[in-house]
Amino acid sequence: MGINIALDGPSGAGKSTIAKEVAKSLGYVYVDTGALYRSIGLYAVRSGKKTTSADEVVPLLDDIKLELKYIDGTQRVIMNGEDVSEEIRTPEISMAASNVSAIPEVREFLLSLQRNMAKKYNIVMDGRDIGTVIIPNAQVKIFMTASAEERANRRLKELVAKGQDVTYEEILRDINERDYNDSHRAAAPLKKADDAYELDTSSLDISGAVSAVLGIIDERLNALRPERGMAPAVNRFFFRFVRWIALVLLEIVMKVRYEDLDNIPKSGSYIIASNHHTVLDPVAIGVKMPNISAYMAKEDLFRHKIANLLKIFHAFPVKRGKGDRSALNTAIEYLDRGYNLTIFPEGTRSKDGKIGSFKSGVSFVASEANADVLPVGITKRKTKLGRTYLTVRFGKLIPYYKLKVNSLSSSELRHSRDIILNEIKGLTDE
Ligand code: DC
Numbered sequence: 001m002g003i004n005i006a007l008d009g010p011s012g013a014g015k016s017t018i019a020k021e022v023a024k025s026l027g028y029v030y031v032d033t034g035a036l037y038r039s040i041g042l043y044a045v046r047s048g049k050k051t052t053s054a055d056e057v058v059p060l061l062d063d064i065k066l067e068l069k070y071i072d073g074t075q076r077v078i079m080n081g082e083d084v085s086e087e088i089r090t091p092e093i094s095m096a097a098s099n100v101s102a103i104p105e106v107r108e109f110l111l112s113l114q115r116n117m118a119k120k121y122n123i124v125m126d127g128r129d130i131g132t133v134i135i136p137n138a139q140v141k142i143f144m145t146a147s148a149e150e151r152a153n154r155r156l157k158e159l160v161a162k163g164q165d166v167t168y169e170e171i172l173r174d175i176n177e178r179d180y181n182d183s184h185r186a187a188a189p190l191k192k193a194d195d196a197y198e199l200d201t202s203s204l205d206i207s208g209a210v211s212a213v214l215g216i217i218d219e220r221l222n223a224l225r226p227e228r229g230m231a232p233a234v235n236r237f238f239f240r241f242v243r244w245i246a247l248v249l250l251e252i253v254m255k256v257r258y259e260d261l262d263n264i265p266k267s268g269s270y271i272i273a274s275n276h277h278t279v280l281d282p283v284a285i286g287v288k289m290p291n292i293s294a295y296m297a298k299e300d301l302f303r304h305k306i307a308n309l310l311k312i313f314h315a316f317p318v319k320r321g322k323g324d325r326s327a328l329n330t331a332i333e334y335l336d337r338g339y340n341l342t343i344f345p346e347g348t349r350s351k352d353g354k355i356g357s358f359k360s361g362v363s364f365v366a367s368e369a370n371a372d373v374l375p376v377g378i379t380k381r382k383t384k385l386g387r388t389y390l391t392v393r394f395g396k397l398i399p400y401y402k403l404k405v406n407s408l409s410s411s412e413l414r415h416s417r418d419i420i421l422n423e424i425k426g427l428t429d430e
Helices: 015-026 034-046 054-063 091-100 104-120 130-134 148-161 168-184 206-224 233-253 281-286 299-303 307-312 325-336 361-369 410-427
Strands: 004-008 029-032 066-071 074-079 123-127 140-145 197-200 257-259 271-274 293-298 315-318 340-343 373-382 388-394
Touching: 004 015, 004 130, 015 029, 015 123, 015 206, 029 074, 029 104, 034 054, 034 066, 034 074, 034 091, 034 104, 054 104, 066 104, 091 168, 104 123, 104 130, 123 130, 130 140, 140 206, 148 168, 197 206, 233 281, 271 281, 271 361, 271 410, 281 293, 281 340, 281 373, 281 388, 293 299, 293 325, 299 307, 299 315, 307 315, 315 325, 325 340, 325 361, 340 361, 361 410, 373 410
Parallel strands: 004 123, 004 140, 029 123, 140 197, 257 388, 271 340, 271 373, 293 315, 293 340
Antiparallel strands: 066 074, 373 388
């Protein structure tokens, strides 16, 4: 299962606008379930049926085929091959949707479509019964409310902007009526799930509400990340000693410069991903880490005499470009034992200083281990005398849930990998 965020609440609380923004910021799919009920409402209205009558509406379901498509990241609802995304947005269809949504057979009809989306993708899904009925095991549930008056005001602005001729009183009456319908119907009434976080958006503007929601998501998903300790203290003692010597060499003799050290988390285990310039890179990063790191290193290195030294420093071999499962498992094991894990996703040192193509292993490990990634950018700087020195710059920790892939498909892995790649590029000013 992917990461599912359920966003429920009455109409007009700002769910769809906010859910869309939140999904975009997380790179998740936004699913607007209201559009499905609206489409059925539209079909019933077009067929001249009474939308409050189950006897008239239920037989129509056999003739309706609904699909959700995403065009440039925007959801489109396709009903029997026709894109009805615009037509379902009128006050008449709103009321029809509210009516048909009270019919249990209609809800049943839409259940599997919604659950399949939740199974397949990382999603932000908005509706009325998402956290209670559709995905009761969603990792994050938010119940979003706002006063009826505030919602009527927002709706009025929206409709007037679209050139519709409506009054505040009409809208407020509509909203109250729909609220009553939605929360008093027998089938899956609008109701806050016990474990949902309640957010009142009455006094928040859109960007305020978006950050509030992102804040809740961050808190919940961070709490779900497996609690990992640090590497064993005995080992840390030895490493502290080695680190001290290395640090003197690096900073004084080799003049390595460090930037944004504050971004390094002081505890827990995580992945460190860096571009790769010189043989010094692993040491230059390692000495600044509060925890011991394991290193994923290319297989060739283990054919040399330094193999034993590498092993002391928890380096393990990976066959490059072959999706080496056993190396990836070793990586995950190290994280689970509390070690950090350093990966150079280019797989080898860059000859010309430019960042080469990234392998997806780093995303695989982050996703499978639910581990955050600390991006590191290494650049060479030249002095006037023509000597080169390294600068090591630490970026902000990328939370695991932004890197999470669902089906481990290559396109998902690539997307996740590119998030890391872009952060590192930013750190190297490339
Ligand atoms: O969110 P919306 O305004 O587009 O929803 C239209 C109607 O559909 C709304 O009155 C309630 C109903 N609905 C529902 O019952 N369950 C959902 N998950 C989504 C919408």
